[in-house]
Structure formats: structure tokens, C-alpha cells
Amino acid sequence: MQEKPKIILLGLGKVGREVIHQLDACGLAYDFCALADSSACFVGEPLNKEQINTAIQAKVHGNPLLTLADSQPLHVLSEHFRKGMIIVDTSAALDLDWSHALQKGCKLVFANKNAFSAPWVQASRLFNQPEIRYESTVGAGLPVIHTLRTMIGSGDQVMRIEGVMSGTLGYVCSQLEAGLTYSQAIQQAYDAGYTEPDPRDDLSGFDVLRKALIVARTAGWPLEQQDMTVESLYDDRLVGIPILEFFQRTALLDELYAQRVQAAASDGKVLRFLATITPQGGRIGLQAVDRNSAVGALHGAGNYFAFYSRFYNEVPLSIAGPGAGIEVTASGVLNDIIALINS
């Protein structure tokens, strides 16, 4: 009889908890050996149902079980690492050191983008490893990373990648197109829960930059953040001011964006926040695209990824759909876990 897969889960936020739920629901046999978060850590070999529930409840109610000194659960957990164990990172932790886990022969699944968008000298060892999976770092559950890896694995060569990688900015573009002002569109996106607590974290394009970098590196291009030019959707007048003041001043940009929408419309085009990446680098920002194109047909928060390659040169292979959300992000994580168990 095969041994049950052993899983360590980092991050007990919404995605982490949904991963636990979906793992339960899909009928897979497995054991949790540890659940950990920046504020709590629960270890057992394996954890029983009651312990798992206690950990979840403690997290939900903000009741730390074991406070870790330095938000470094890996350090505390590393003595529990075993060969073949699957470590799943759904946290937002920065600077986790994966050396020990890799040395021990653990398999890794990431929804956390940080390690993959770090400078290439640190990030490189995480790419192109069959036992390291990170589908949910880009496009949530959409099969973006899998498709790229498969293309390359069978000898295709990717030439160019185009993508709409931010649901939040897609929503903002749709609202601008529908006639809302910039300030109205930002306010609505914020009210609908589509933005980060500070909308500038989306509007800066930095999140798209990180995703573009992950996609590029998966395509085999060892690019760095500075190889991408990023257009921010707010300007100096909105930098470094408190968030309340930010919302009061967004109207300063209403006219600018109304003009850009208008200029595009007069050419039969619509604006999309597009990333275009080649082996040489990338450009991320607003672009006017044909209303009747696949990118123009995107509405609301949908993501879109198009791969142009040796085999797909005229018409790209493209994937579209919701690129954010708890359920689809968790399902991307689950797909990675299942693929590692079956490999």
C-alpha cells in the first residue's frame, strides 16, 4: 500500500483555509503534518481533524496558538521536513528560505509570488523544477504555468507573451469604457472589494510586474524587474499621501483618463492594461486595442494570457477567465498538489 502524502501548509488566510476545504472535499487521502502562519503553528504527525479545526478557528478568531519570533515558520518547521513531503505556501511571507526544504527533497507548491519575483540570482533555482509548482501565482486557477511548461517541455519555443494579468485593473478599464470617470471607477473598484486596501498597490502596476516576471521566467527568459517598463495609473500628485486624501484627489486625473478613453474610442478601440513580454523585456501599461479582438472582448475582472511561439505564430494559444478569487486560487493550489502526488 502506498503511503499517504504528507502535507505542510503555510498560510491560514482565506486561500489556505479554502485549500484545506477543497482537499477534504476531493476525496484524496493525505495527512497534514503541520499548519503554520505568521502568528500560529501547529505540528503533529499527522494532525488529527480536531487539531486542524482548532488551528483554523484560532486563526479565524485571531487567537495565536504559538507566536513565532520572526514570521519565519520555515525555521521552526524545518526539523519536520522529510523527503517527498509537500510544502504548500499560501502565505504572503517575504524572504522565506527554501534551501533546507529543497535539500531534504521536499516538493513545493506556491500561491505566494514573493520568492518567484525576487532577483533572478535567488529565484532561479525555483524555476524549471518538476517538483516545484506555482500555478496560482499567476491567473489563479487558470492553467497558465502548466501550459507554458508543457509547450517548452515538448520543444516549442515561446516568442512573445501578451496578457491582461490584473482583474482589478481590468475592472477599472471596463468602468472607464462604460463612461465612469477615473475617480468613480477607482471608488467602485474599492467598494466592490476588487482592490487592495490601498488601491495604489494595484494602480502602480507592481502586482502585474511580478506576474509578468513569473510568466517570462517560466518561458525561459531570466528577466529582472528592471527589464520591464511599467506605467502607473496614478501620478506624483497622489504619491505618499494618506489614503483618505488619495481618494479626495483622484478627480485630478478624471480629465486625463477621459481623454485617453475618448481617443481610443475614436479609433474603434478600447483601453486595456496589457503586459507584452519578449525575451528582451516587457512593457506594462494601458494600451488601445481593437474592440473586436480577444483582449478587447474581455469584460470586467477577467484575465487573459496569449502565447506566441514557434508552433503558435500567427494565432496564439490563449487562456482567459477569472484570474483572482479565493476558490479558483485554491483550486490552482490543489491541482498542483494533485499533480505532485501523481508524479
Added chain:
Amino acid sequence: MQEKPKIILLGLGKVGREVIHQLDACGLAYDFCALADSSACFVGEPLNKEQINTAIQAKVHGNPLLTLADSQPLHVLSEHFRKGMIIVDTSAALDLDWSHALQKGCKLVFANKNAFSAPWVQASRLFNQPEIRYESTVGAGLPVIHTLRTMIGSGDQVMRIEGVMSGTLGYVCSQLEAGLTYSQAIQQAYDAGYTEPDPRDDLSGFDVLRKALIVARTAGWPLEQQDMTVESLYDDRLVGIPILEFFQRTALLDELYAQRVQAAASDGKVLRFLATITPQGGRIGLQAVDRNSAVGALHGAGNYFAFYSRFYNEVPLSIAGPGAGIEVTASGVLNDIIALINS
């Protein structure tokens, strides 16, 4: 050291030969144990480069090496089947009997649709088997089957599938939309090599029906051909007549299709040959869709597949791109072979 994967290839047509080429180019270590076609069969354990070339040349030049009695290469080859061997069917053979290969524990890869669109009582044992892969039967190299299987494997439930599954009919729709008459559109598609030798084999919708059935069954719905209603794009006046006469009479339908295109256009819509499938059955035929939708944005011979599920309920997970062509079909076959080798 791991043993080299052993491969038997059925079908030495364009796709089969491109599979051989791509296998060579991707740097994988493997051995061919047999190459077979309806007219030729070459067995060796393993075949050396020269034998492989001889088999290919014999096929290209129509010089049978070994004539098989009954187009049943499986029968002749079955004594060579070994556990773990990968048998790849790129032929168009009908009624191959896979029992022996399955009993022996062979792994199977199909570009040949026939076994998968047969009545469910025969086809069922080929579905939902991790060691049987058939990505190229639908959408060529697009990751359609893989994505569906992954969704279901992680506990998602597919509710509805929409697809434009014929590049040929997509091309015809694009030409009609561009203002060509029905007879012109058919002639152009034929001249460009997009159609079967007899265009009625495409226009009947039967090829789409088979693909729709394969997709539906992959989604977990054991549908039969009779559960699908199919609209043919030619009528009784063009049935059962020689092909030359067919081309002479296509103008009979010019007005009908011009009217349908016009009616759609007056609503801001365009016609697409769409398959819509649910667990209860499917409808395949021309449908007027919004010009600004993802399906409306398809141009030319592109395919499109949209999966609506429990996780993707409002906005589907969709995949688009060229759904036919020698290179992309072979790359789909190669992806399946690689996945089986790694599993």
C-alpha cells in the same frame, strides 16, 4: 538507470511523421519498437534510425513494406505489447480493438478520434484513465482535455461547455461575415486546403459532433451521438451527388446564408458554428453571437472552448487558438507522451 520508454506508433501520415520529428527534436530518450500503418508495418526491438527512415520513406513514396491483411495493425503487433509500453495512434483506423493492449498494461496516446466517439458501451473504458491520453482528438495541441481532467480531478464540477470546434467552419463563418457568398466561402475554404476532400464531411457538422462528444464524456457526461442535435450547413439538394455537381449547386444556398448573416448583423451579431453541451445533451449549429464577445472575437480557423463550472460560473475558463494543423496536432501528441513518461 531508468529504462528508455518504448513507443509503438500507429499511423505514418503527416501527423505521425511530425510526431517522430518532434520526438527527435525535443531530446527525449526513447526507443521505437514498431511503426505501423494500414499498408506497412515495421517491427524491431528497438528500431534503429535507418529502419525508421526506411519506414517513413516507404510511406511517403507509397511503397508498402508489409501489407496487413485487414488494416488491423494492432492484431499483428499485439504479440509485441509489453507493460508500460506507450502505443500512439495517429491513424484514422476504425474499430481497433484495444483490449489486448489494456490487458498488457500498455499506456495509450490518441490523435485518432474514432474509439472515443464510438457508442459509450465501447468507449467508456478509454475515459477517465490516467494512462490513456487523447489531447489531440479535440483542438489539436490546445490544452482542452488536460484542463477538463484537471478541473474534475480537483473536485470542480463542469456545468456547461461551449465551443467553436471546427477551424474549417470557423473559416467559412469568417468569410460569410466578410461578405462572401456561401458558394464562394466553400470554394475558398476548399482551395485553401481547409476542408476535407469532400467539404460536406465538414459542413455536415459530424466532425464537430465527435469532438463535442469527446469533450462531454471527459467532463463526466456519458452522452451518445443521438443526444446531440446537429445543424448541417448544406441541405437535401446537395446530398448524395458527386462532388463536382456539389460545387455547381452550392450557389443554391447563397441567398439563405446571406440572409442569415444579414439578420445577425442587424442585431450587431455575427454567426459562429457553436457547440453548446450540458449533462443532458448538446446543440451544434450556427448561432448569432455578440460581435464583442470572446466567441465573436474569433477570426478565421481559430477554435474556442469555454468551461462553465462550480468554480467558473459567471465567467468561464476559456482556451482559444488554432485547433488544427500538423505541427500543433503532433505537439499535442508529444505532450501526452511526455506526460505518460513522467507519470
